[in-house]
Amino acid sequence: MTRRYRDDPAAMQDGRNVNPGLGVLLGEGAQQQVKRVEEAFPAPGVTEVPPVHAVATAARPTYYGQPVLKAPVWIWTVPVYFYMEGLAGAAGALAGAVTLTGDEVLRPFVRRLRWVSVSCCAVSGGLLIADLGRPSRFLNMLRVFRPTSPMSMGAWMLAAISSFSGIAALLSDAPGALRRVGDAAGYAAAVVALPFTGYTAVLVNNTAVPVWQSTRRSLPFLFTASSMTSLSSLLQLTAHGAREQQIARRFGVAGRIAELVSSEAVERDARKVPEVARPLAEGRSGALWKAGKAMAVASLALSLLPARVKWARTASAVLGTAAALSTKLAVFQAGRVSSRNPHATFDMQRAGRGAAEVGHGSSNLVQLKVEGRLIPLDQAQGPTV
């Protein structure tokens, strides 16, 4: 029997050490599939030397500099999705506003915006499915409606806005009553678009990752504004009539200003705990963040030049797109870095920004170490200390 077991490569390689000829796989973890044994070694960075700032000291202990949290497992398609779904949302919202003017001259613009919205939704869906560990089960996203999960809310909003924008786009030039149906769908899409455009900020805010959780009051503004910049840049790059250009430009200038203001607010929120703000200042995420801000400034400056200066318009649009992508990538990457820094989690909670922020904090927080001993704070304030 031992020989046969040794000859069975599948049974040998998953490390379960269960001889299929003798045992059955019925355990709670028996379904877990293995391609490469090493894949499962938990949390990336375990075998790396922790960065200097993560190392433990007597005053700030860590477990050999190891992360407390698991790093997000999301791949590159997720930050690209942040950009794409933002485009879809902003296009849906602007299409609704332009439809409301009732101006027939702007009708082709409305149609184009609706198509931008629905095609970005389609790409978004693809990007999300590509990130799933089990892509064939993507429909399970609509299995429950769970308000505590921004991802569940996002899946429902994506389903709604793609349907509404799709109907609106198809019926843009339909005759009579059908066109009114299309417009109604367009307005519905615009309403859903308002929260949808920046909801991915809430999605990352609602995690244990320090830099994401700490920026929950500002990041939704940044993501919404950045999506407005993305859309106006896309519109400015493609040829339109003068009035359409003008609308896109005004929408974009407001978006760029809001983007710059809210990125400052994001930094201010993060800086309340220095370790939390670290990834926005250092490394690849810091470089992307700073590049995003610089390009947004340049894009804003160029978009303020007179509209007839074509090169400026194009340059502003290219920079605006790059700024939006760079900013969303930076936020994504900062979260990955932040989750691996144990001090970010510990410092934040010790500074009263854990549960203490939403009620009373843990009794662990009122412990002090005095001469190497753990002492409750109220006792430590006695005359002996």
Place this chain on the structure above:
Amino acid sequence: MPATDPTPRKGFFTDTTVCIGCKACEVACKQWNQLPDDGFVFTGMSYDNTCHVGASTWRHVAFVERPIRLQGQTAGIGDFSWLFMSDVCKHCERAACLEACPTGAIIRTEFDSVYVQPDVCNGCGYCVAACPFGVIDRRKDDGRAWKCTLCYDRLKGDMQPACAKVCPTASITFGDQDELRSKAEQRLAELHGKGVTDAYLYGMDAENTPGTGRLNAFFLLVDRPEVYNLPPDPVVPTKKAHAAWQALAVAGLGMAAVALTAAFSVREASR
């Protein structure tokens, strides 16, 4: 009230002061649950080459090796001490993974444990980022999220979880929450009586972990939580999400105002 529950809440009380770091719990968990290998990796930083609980490792014994003396320590050469702690999913009262799960794959069982249904999970990975303890993880080659099930299969068969069953020093105790609490308080009083005043209970009640509520798997520790790689003040992210939703609402309305202004101002200007 727990007393009136049809099925009493179950959980673990892990007394780290009697843990000898034998890793029998890790092995028993792997064996009973038929979990796959997760690679032989030499970390080079300590005797701990497991490092974390993860997708294929549902119990992990932390080895805290330090050049300091513990309270009341008299044996040994020089300033040197070990602390061991068998870490596991906490099965929180307010479980971040469960609240984040968009598919409903993560459920609360009749034993008050938190269970991931592998036939429903689509591997979105949201629970991984949501867990404030860094417990649940996604295995790349499997694609789904996995974590301790509190041996759901064994509980249904009226048996205790494999790790508690095998623990040779009764560092891991399994039982009804009420029972565990009185056991833990008794042990704490005993230690305090012996002069180990550093000892305290981590996660036994909502006073200690208000952000996640009571932890169904709670611990007796003798140093700050950080030493064991536990967060000092964990919080379920959902408790803070309302601020983000509010910001989003204002941002969305702002965008609507800008869109309307842009659309209508240009129309008027051109007429």
